[in-house]
Amino acid sequence: MLPDNELDWVDEVLSTARSVRRKLDFDRAIERGVLLDCIDVAVQAPTGIPEESWRFVVVDDLRQKKAIAEQYHEQLVNVLKSRDLPMKPTHKALVDRLHEIPAMIFVCVDGEPNEDSIGSHVAYYGSVLPAAWSLMLALRARGIGATWTTLLSACQPQIREILGMPRGTIQTIMLPVGYTKGAVLKRAQRRPAEQVTFWNTWGTLKQRSLK
Numbered sequence: 001m002l003p004d005n006e007l008d009w010v011d012e013v014l015s016t017a018r019s020v021r022r023k024l025d026f027d028r029a030i031e032r033g034v035l036l037d038c039i040d041v042a043v044q045a046p047t048g049i050p051e052e053s054w055r056f057v058v059v060d061d062l063r064q065k066k067a068i069a070e071q072y073h074e075q076l077v078n079v080l081k082s083r084d085l086p087m088k089p090t091h092k093a094l095v096d097r098l099h100e101i102p103a104m105i106f107v108c109v110d111g112e113p114n115e116d117s118i119g120s121h122v123a124y125y126g127s128v129l130p131a132a133w134s135l136m137l138a139l140r141a142r143g144i145g146a147t148w149t150t151l152l153s154a155c156q157p158q159i160r161e162i163l164g165m166p167r168g169t170i171q172t173i174m175l176p177v178g179y180t181k182g183a184v185l186k187r188a189q190r191r192p193a194e195q196v197t198f199w200n201t202w203g204t205l206k207q208r209s210l211k
């Protein structure tokens with residue numbers, strides 16, 4: 001068990017890995033070694049079968065970033081249009097400067113789901129998304145902000161071409177990353193554990209103080 005002061009730090013990192021779209025230092029490159037350190041943490045996540053099918057594609061090349069930013073913009077506009085939603089200023093801020101982001105990290109899978117069943121999809125994405133979240137936390141702990149984005153997963157062929165990905169590989173989430181600049185990251189407003197935790201049977205809630 002960690003001592004209380006270290007536990008507080010761990011909980012703080014886990015609870016404050018918020019999306020950072022605006023308050024990023026777009027002019028400060030992230031050392032490749034730092035990104036590799038974070039990926040080394042990420043690959044300690046649980047993984048299923050086949051093991052270690054995760055692959056990470058880090059993009060810091062301007063030409064590729066521009067091409068990816070174009071795809072992202074197109075996807076965002078399409079999604080908002082289809083849902084009849086306005087573009088939030090925070091989303092606009094990211095999309096406007098996405099090509100300037102110091103790096104984009106794609107969390108990919110070498111392989112495709114075997115079959116179209118819930119179990120297969122749970123195992124497939126469940127073998128890579130824990131690593132993606134660990135990556136976001138490792139970045140957060142080093143003062144690097146990110147946003148969990150999935151918009152580009154809808155355009156596999158286009159991104160596959162930009163990244164030179166072979167057939168039979170999938171990209172899942174993309175983290176646009178940069179050192180934070182003036183960002184104050186706080187806990188989100190969420191329902192407390194007692195309201196979302198059932199004991200033994202679905203729907204059975206208990207107060208924290210009751211045994």
Ligand SMILES: Cc1cc2nc3c(=O)[nH]c(=O)nc-3n(C[C@H](O)[C@H](O)[C@H](O)COP(=O)(O)O)c2cc1C
Nearest residue numbers: 017018019020021091094147148149150151152188
């Ligand atoms: C499954 C999933 C997909 C998401 N996709 C995007 C995305 O494509 N672009 C984006 O800007 N944010 C995306 N987000 C980030 C959410 O919009 C973000 O979590 C939300 O802004 C709430 O902010 P918070 O995480 O700091 O509480 C996604 C989040 C999740 C969980």
